[in-house]
Structures are given as C-alpha cells and as structure tokens.
Amino acid sequence: NSIEYMRMVNAQSGVFTLPIISGEGIKKLTVYSQSYAPVSESVSASVLSGDSSTNTINCNSGVCNITLARFDTFDPNNPDEEIDIMMDFYKSNSTCDVPNPPEGCNMMGDEDKGMDKTDFSPLKAILMGDISLRITSGNISVHYVKTDLLASGPPDAAFSQDFNGTDSSAVWKFGSSGPEIYDYILISMPYSNIVENNQIKMKIPLLYDNDFNVFWNNIDNVSSDLVGTDYSDYLNNSYENYLNGTGVSCSETDENLTNGLCYKDTENKVIWMKIPHFTGVGPEVSVGAPTIYLMSPDDNSRTNNTLPSFTFNFTEDISDSANCTLYINNSVYGINATSFNYTATTITANPSLNEADGYNWWINCTDNNSDEGKSIVRILSIDLTKPIIIEVTTEDITSTTATLTATTDENANCAYNIANTSYVSMTAFSTTGTTSHSTSLTGLSASTSYTYYVRCSDTAGNIMNFSNSTTFTTSAASTGGGGGGTPSVTYDEQTFGTLAAGSTKTVTFSKSATLAVTEITVTVKNKVTNAKIKVDVGSLPSGASAPSSANGSVYKYITITKTDMTDNDVSKGIIKFKVKMSWLTEKGYGKDTVALHRYYNNKWTKLTTTRDSQDTTYYYYSAESPGFSTFAITAEEAPVTAPAEEAEEEVPETEENATTEETLSEEGAPAEEEELEEEAKSNTILIVVLIAVVIILAVVGYFVWKKKKH
Structure with a gap:
C-alpha cells in the first residue's frame, strides 16, 4: 500500500533472513563489508522469485546468493582489461577536497603519493575514519569526498580509459555500484588540444544502471523522469544543468570549485567536475561555444585604411549561427548578427580608427544557447x-x-x-x-x-x-687623368635625400679619376629635403689669381654646387680627394704639401688638409670646409730643413689677391718661364764679376810681394 520501511540486519555470519510480502521487491538492498567492496542495488520481485537475476544477486524460491567483489576498478568498455590505479587518502576538509590539493593534505605523504591496489589494506582505511579517497589512473581521477570507511570498505569505481566521440565532443563513462558513503564526488578527465582556446561546457546526456546499460538520456527523457530515483539529488539545483542540455561552463580560474561545478585545468589539460554521486554517468566534454578562426588582416599588419575590415569564420557542433562582435582595444567596433557556421564573415570597423601602432583586436561570437567564444588577439597598426x-x-x-x-x-x-x-x-x-x-x-x-x-x-x-x-x-x-688637363667626363651628382637637423650624411662619387673628389660628408644645421650635391670640372675664377703657394702648381680646379641646401644649412663639410703619385713625382712635390683651397668672397682660403692613406696609384686626402664653391688642389716642393743656428722663423703669408707678392700660375705658364730666364741671366753676370775681382786681387798681390822681396 505504498508504505516503505527500512530494516537493518546482522549478516556477520554471511547469512541473513528478511521477511518480504509475497509479490513485493526490495527498493534498495545495501550490503556493507569491511573486506569487500560494498553493494547497493534494487531487487525486484522477479529476481526474488528466481524468474530473473542480476550480476550480483541470484535467487531461487526466496533463497538468494549475493556475490561480493574484491575492491577493484574496471573499464565499462573493456571489463576484462586490467587497469593500473593508484589510491591516495586525503584529509577531508575544504582545503584538501579540491582538484589539486596543496602539500600537507595527502595522509600518505606528499613525496610518495598513492599506493598500488595490491598494497591496499581495508583495515588501514577503516582506521583512518572520515577521509577523502582518490583513485587515479593516468589523468583520470575519482575523488570521493569524506568517505565513511568505518561503515564499509571503499566504494568501487568504474571509468572508461578511452572516450567515445570526437576531439571536440568526448563522452566518458564513470560509475560505482557502491552505496553513498561519501558527501560528493570530484571526477577528472582530459580534454583535446583542439579545444584549448575554447570555452568548454560539461553535460551529462546519459545515465547508466549498475551494469552500464543506458536507462536515461537527454533526448528521450526529461529531468523530471528522475524523480524518486538515485539521481533525484541532481534536480532543482545547479546540478540539473548537467542533465537538461544547458550544460555547466568550466571556469579557468575557479581552481578550488568554490563558485561553480566545473574547472578547466589548463596546466594539466584536464576537466574537473563536481557531482553529487553516480551509479553510472556519461559526462560529455563539448565545445559549448563557437571556435573562431581569424582570416584577415594578418597579425602585426599595417594599413592606411581608417575603416579596416576584419574577416573570420567560426565552427561549432551545436549551433549553425551566432551573433559576432568585433572588439578593438576592449571597445565594440562592429556587430554581425547573422554569422553562419563554417562561413566567412566580414565586419568593418565603425567608428574610424586614428593613426596609431598596436591596436588589439579580436572577435567574440555568441551562439543560440548563449555560449560565447573568443578568438585569439591580433595586432593591427594604422599608418597614414x-x-x-x-x-x-x-x-x-x-x-x-x-x-x-x-x-x-x-x-x-x-x-x-x-x-x-x-x-x-x-x-x-x-x-x-x-x-x-x-x-x-x-x-x-x-x-x-x-x-x-x-x-x-x-x-x-x-x-x-x-x-x-x-x-x-x-x-x-x-678615360684620362692627371693634373693640368681638362677632363673629358662631365659632372657627377649625388642625392642626400631628406636630412634631419643635426644629422650627417656621406655620398661617394664614381668619377674620382677625373674629378679627384671621392667622397663628401655633410652635417646640416637645419632639416633639408631632397638635397643634392654636384662635383664638376672647375677653372680659375675670372679676375682671380692662382692660390698662393711657393714653388708649386695647381693639380686640379673643381666646382662643387648644391641643390635644395644652402651654406646656412651646412654646419660642416668634409671633402675627400685623391692626387696621383706620378704627378707629384714628376714635379718634385712633397706628398705632405698637398692642400685644398676654397675660393669664396673673392679670395682664396687654404683649408686644413690631412693625408689619410695611399694605394699604389694615389695619395688620399681630406679637408674640412664650411661651405661649397670653387676649389683648387695644389702642391709644392718639399721644404728644405735649415741648420738650427741659421733657421729663421717663418712669417705666415695672407692669401689676398690684392697683396700677393708671389703668384703661382698653372703648370707651364709663360710668366713663370720668363721669370726663371731673368734669374738665370742675373746669376751668370754675378759669377763673371766675382771671377774678375779674384783675378785682379791676385795680380795686385803678386806685384806687392815682389816689391817687398827686392
């Protein structure tokens, strides 16, 4: 008459009797044993009468044999396969009953965690009292919280070692035929790398009986069908989301399951679920949100479009469409409400972006079940x-x-x-x-x-x-070369481009064989744009005398002009040039007498010139100039060093056209030849006069001596 009652009997001898109304069954029979795994299951009237049997109970006319199994684990998919497991006993408290307990929680010691199942002692477990028991095989674990081992031996555990499903939707099997001698359970299972960047939801679409036969599924059944069963404690609370299709989102930060029922351990790549108990459950690891793939623009790309477009697609096992949003630096810049699964979608940024480096952008998509997925973050720069x-x-x-x-x-x-x-x-x-x-x-x-x-x-x-x-x-x-001649090749022009104020730039010249200049370095005081410099064959400026230099001549005249750059823009210029060794040898000029002169404001200025290097053909020099105009390269005879007592201090000469006393003309000029001829004539007359004086003195001396003798 729908009346239920409970009875406890002593079965210490291995035999017990129980009065049962004919035609009735036992709603739940629980057998506790300290030497074997406990048993808890219902016994129907047909089983009691012998018309049917279970794996545990076999009856004949009211006499039943109940088979207890030694404690062990098994794989429901491969019941005969041996599973290597480790068992750990933990202190049962809020600190230790977590996915990754800290040091000090393992009652078997933190260094040597776990014992092999062959070393397990039920008596030792009983003496520990209320503890938490963890059974582990590989990266699959079942953690029984606050297990009452004084009432019974440890509960058995069943779990599949290989999931059924795809990389993004894995279905596992967990179960226990033992009684509920624990408060709740934590179970862990691995997840695939393919869902590493996705939000994961856990669902339980299948429930099993003790023999792992499906007796409930979320397609043909509803949650209310579980009222009055062992799974009724899943109803009317947050656990029901496992069953009703909503799913439980797995947090990546709730590592102690303080605020939720699921934790995604990204370091160990496992999912931890919290459930009230199980006889047999089939948890499903599923991507509960769209997986988003960014197509363009590429990461770290640049564009001059202030309204750039962003293309992506998404995949998901559940929904065919989603609402997707473009985020740039944490702000919404565009929404597409009809993005379709496996279909490229483009969102254009709105409002426009300013010129800047390093915009962070990503796409979020929310499916029809309100599951949200986020893409990776890329960087885009706006360059105008x-x-x-x-x-x-x-x-x-x-x-x-x-x-x-x-x-x-x-x-x-x-x-x-x-x-x-x-x-x-x-x-x-x-x-x-x-x-x-x-x-x-x-x-x-x-x-x-x-x-x-x-x-x-x-x-x-x-x-x-x-x-x-x-x-x-x-x-x-x-091509020809050497001093004195007019080169057949014209100018050589080079570009400095744009120079910032205070910057220095060097250009080289390929026609140095005829122009003598090999390189010019310019330091500017002001910014110049598209500046150029040209070196050309030069000549003695009109109305000017050759630069003063005793006993020497001019090697080359050169003209240096500039474009889009004034003397006021130039703070310093370095002119590098070369002179043929053969020319200096021919003329008897010293290699260290070579100098660069600049003609500016109607006068020549001798620039400080340094001999830098040499090769088998040329000596190389450099001179600093404050600007560019016409230049002359000169050389002269090497100075003769006078005795120390007769040496006179040289007086510097000023190179002024109006006051120049000695003028140096170009090599081979008539003025120089006439001057040399006049000097030669004067020297000859002087010698003749000296000889005549000597002869006269000798004759006079002779007659004086003869007179004294007589």
Missing part, C-alpha cells in the same frame, strides 16, 4: 604616413651598367623609372621590401648622363607623392 627616401645613389658604374640603390626610413617597396612618373608606372627594384633597396641597371650607353627617379610605398599602402632622383654619367671607353 608616407615613407621617406633617405638617399638614392648609384654604384659600380661602368660604360653600360650601374647599380641603383635607395634607403628608406621604414620597410617599403620601391620602384624606379627614367621618367618622373607615378609609382604604379615604375619598375620594382629587384631587392626591396625592407629599408634597403637595390637593382641593376643594364643596357646603358657609354659617356652618357642618366637621371633615375625613385618612389616607394610602405607596407600600409602609403605611396610617395614625389620622386627622389639621382644623376650619374657612365664611363667612357677610355
């Missing part, structure tokens, strides 16, 4: 500044080829053309994409002046509005 060409030069110039090089202030792609045309109409450098760019020029004509224009576009797509250029002249079939 066009690249700057620091310099354009030509090197390795021959009669038919040259190497064109350019340097930019940022990574860029550069192109060139002989016409000052648009970037898209130019030819790309063969080596480009960084800050250094180079390409080979071929098919050039000998002794021909060329001008090449260069433009660049940076990685964000910013293209220069103007070109930088360089002008050079190819070599002739044969």
Whole structure:
C-alpha cells in the first residue's frame, strides 16, 4: 500500500533472513563489508522469485546468493582489461577536497603519493575514519569526498580509459555500484588540444544502471523522469544543468570549485567536475561555444585604411549561427548578427580608427544557447604616413651598367623609372621590401648622363607623392687623368635625400679619376629635403689669381654646387680627394704639401688638409670646409730643413689677391718661364764679376810681394 520501511540486519555470519510480502521487491538492498567492496542495488520481485537475476544477486524460491567483489576498478568498455590505479587518502576538509590539493593534505605523504591496489589494506582505511579517497589512473581521477570507511570498505569505481566521440565532443563513462558513503564526488578527465582556446561546457546526456546499460538520456527523457530515483539529488539545483542540455561552463580560474561545478585545468589539460554521486554517468566534454578562426588582416599588419575590415569564420557542433562582435582595444567596433557556421564573415570597423601602432583586436561570437567564444588577439597598426627616401645613389658604374640603390626610413617597396612618373608606372627594384633597396641597371650607353627617379610605398599602402632622383654619367671607353688637363667626363651628382637637423650624411662619387673628389660628408644645421650635391670640372675664377703657394702648381680646379641646401644649412663639410703619385713625382712635390683651397668672397682660403692613406696609384686626402664653391688642389716642393743656428722663423703669408707678392700660375705658364730666364741671366753676370775681382786681387798681390822681396 505504498508504505516503505527500512530494516537493518546482522549478516556477520554471511547469512541473513528478511521477511518480504509475497509479490513485493526490495527498493534498495545495501550490503556493507569491511573486506569487500560494498553493494547497493534494487531487487525486484522477479529476481526474488528466481524468474530473473542480476550480476550480483541470484535467487531461487526466496533463497538468494549475493556475490561480493574484491575492491577493484574496471573499464565499462573493456571489463576484462586490467587497469593500473593508484589510491591516495586525503584529509577531508575544504582545503584538501579540491582538484589539486596543496602539500600537507595527502595522509600518505606528499613525496610518495598513492599506493598500488595490491598494497591496499581495508583495515588501514577503516582506521583512518572520515577521509577523502582518490583513485587515479593516468589523468583520470575519482575523488570521493569524506568517505565513511568505518561503515564499509571503499566504494568501487568504474571509468572508461578511452572516450567515445570526437576531439571536440568526448563522452566518458564513470560509475560505482557502491552505496553513498561519501558527501560528493570530484571526477577528472582530459580534454583535446583542439579545444584549448575554447570555452568548454560539461553535460551529462546519459545515465547508466549498475551494469552500464543506458536507462536515461537527454533526448528521450526529461529531468523530471528522475524523480524518486538515485539521481533525484541532481534536480532543482545547479546540478540539473548537467542533465537538461544547458550544460555547466568550466571556469579557468575557479581552481578550488568554490563558485561553480566545473574547472578547466589548463596546466594539466584536464576537466574537473563536481557531482553529487553516480551509479553510472556519461559526462560529455563539448565545445559549448563557437571556435573562431581569424582570416584577415594578418597579425602585426599595417594599413592606411581608417575603416579596416576584419574577416573570420567560426565552427561549432551545436549551433549553425551566432551573433559576432568585433572588439578593438576592449571597445565594440562592429556587430554581425547573422554569422553562419563554417562561413566567412566580414565586419568593418565603425567608428574610424586614428593613426596609431598596436591596436588589439579580436572577435567574440555568441551562439543560440548563449555560449560565447573568443578568438585569439591580433595586432593591427594604422599608418597614414608616407615613407621617406633617405638617399638614392648609384654604384659600380661602368660604360653600360650601374647599380641603383635607395634607403628608406621604414620597410617599403620601391620602384624606379627614367621618367618622373607615378609609382604604379615604375619598375620594382629587384631587392626591396625592407629599408634597403637595390637593382641593376643594364643596357646603358657609354659617356652618357642618366637621371633615375625613385618612389616607394610602405607596407600600409602609403605611396610617395614625389620622386627622389639621382644623376650619374657612365664611363667612357677610355678615360684620362692627371693634373693640368681638362677632363673629358662631365659632372657627377649625388642625392642626400631628406636630412634631419643635426644629422650627417656621406655620398661617394664614381668619377674620382677625373674629378679627384671621392667622397663628401655633410652635417646640416637645419632639416633639408631632397638635397643634392654636384662635383664638376672647375677653372680659375675670372679676375682671380692662382692660390698662393711657393714653388708649386695647381693639380686640379673643381666646382662643387648644391641643390635644395644652402651654406646656412651646412654646419660642416668634409671633402675627400685623391692626387696621383706620378704627378707629384714628376714635379718634385712633397706628398705632405698637398692642400685644398676654397675660393669664396673673392679670395682664396687654404683649408686644413690631412693625408689619410695611399694605394699604389694615389695619395688620399681630406679637408674640412664650411661651405661649397670653387676649389683648387695644389702642391709644392718639399721644404728644405735649415741648420738650427741659421733657421729663421717663418712669417705666415695672407692669401689676398690684392697683396700677393708671389703668384703661382698653372703648370707651364709663360710668366713663370720668363721669370726663371731673368734669374738665370742675373746669376751668370754675378759669377763673371766675382771671377774678375779674384783675378785682379791676385795680380795686385803678386806685384806687392815682389816689391817687398827686392
């Protein structure tokens, strides 16, 4: 008549009797044993009558044999397979009943955790009283919280070693046929790397009986079907989310399960669930949120679009669509309410972005079950500044080829053309994409002046509005050199590009054989843009005398001019040049007498000149100049060192055109030859006079001596 009663009998001898109304069954029969694993299961009237049986109870006319098993674990999917397990006993309290207990909780010692099942002693476990028992096999664990081992031996445990399902949806089996001699259970199971960056939800879509036959599933059954069963303590509380399809979200921070029922241990890559108890449960590890894949823009990319577009797709096992949101630096910049599974979706940023480096962006998608997934974070920079060409030069110039090089202030792609045309109409450098760019020029004509224009576009797509250029002249079939002659090759022009105030830049010249200048270094006081410098064959300025220098001559005149750069912009200039050894030897000039003179404000100024080095053909020199104009390279005879007592202190001479007493003309000039001839005539007359005086004195002396003798 729907009346239930409980009875406890002593079965110490291994036999007990129990009166049962004919035709009735036992709702739950629990057998506690301190030597075997406990048993707890229902016994129907058909089992009592012998019409049916279970794995544990076999009856015949009211006489039943109950089989107790030794404590062990087994795999429901492979019952005959041996499982190696370790058992640990923990203090039962809020500090120790957690997924990863701290030191001091393991009652068997922290260094030697666990004992093999063959070493397990039920008596030792009983003496420990209320403790927590953990059974572990690999990275699968069952942690019974506050197990009453005085009432019984430890509960058995069953768990599958291999899950059923896919990498993103794994179904496991956990169970125990023992009674509820514990408060609740923690179970752990691994998760796949494929869901490492996803939010994971745990569900229990299947419940099993003691023989792991499915008796409830979340498709054909509802939660209320469990009323009055052993699983009724899952109902009307947060545990019910395991069963009703909602799922329990696994936190990555709730490591002690203080606020929730599931913890994702990312360090050990396992999921920990908290459940009230189990006879047999089938927990499912599922991606409870969309997995988002970012397609463009690439990480650490740059763009000049202040309203950039972001493309992605997502995958999920549950929902076909989701609402997706673009986040930039933690702010919402766009929403797409109809993103579809496995379909590329684009969201354009709104409002616009300002020019800046390092915007962090990501996509969040929320499916129809309100499960939210987050993508990885990428970096995007908004760049609205066009690249700057620091310099354009030509090197390795021959009669038919040259190497064109350019340097930019940022990574860029550069192109060139002989016409000052648009970037898209130019030819790309063969080596480009960084800050250094180079390409080979071929098919050039000998002794021909060329001008090449260069433009660049940076990685964000910013293209220069103007070109930088360089002008050079190819070599002739044969070239001459040496002082005095007029070179057959014209000027050599190089580009400094844009120089910031206080910066220094050096350019080299390929026509040094005829122009003598090998290199010019400029330090600017003010910023200059697209500055150029040209070295050309020079001559004695009109109305000027040659620079003063005793007993010497001029090696070369050169003219240095500049474009988009004034003398006021230049704080210092270093001019490097070379002089042929053969010319100095021919003239008998000293190598350390070479000097560079600058003609400025109608006068020559001798610059401090230093001999730097030499090779088998040339001596190399450098001189500092405050500006650029016409220059002369001179040399003279090496000075003769006078005896110390006769040495006179030299008086410096001022190089003024109006007061110059001795003038040095160019090599081979008529004025110098006439002066030498006059000097030779004067010397001859002097010698003749001296000889005549000596003869006269000798004759007079002779007659005086003869007179004294007589």
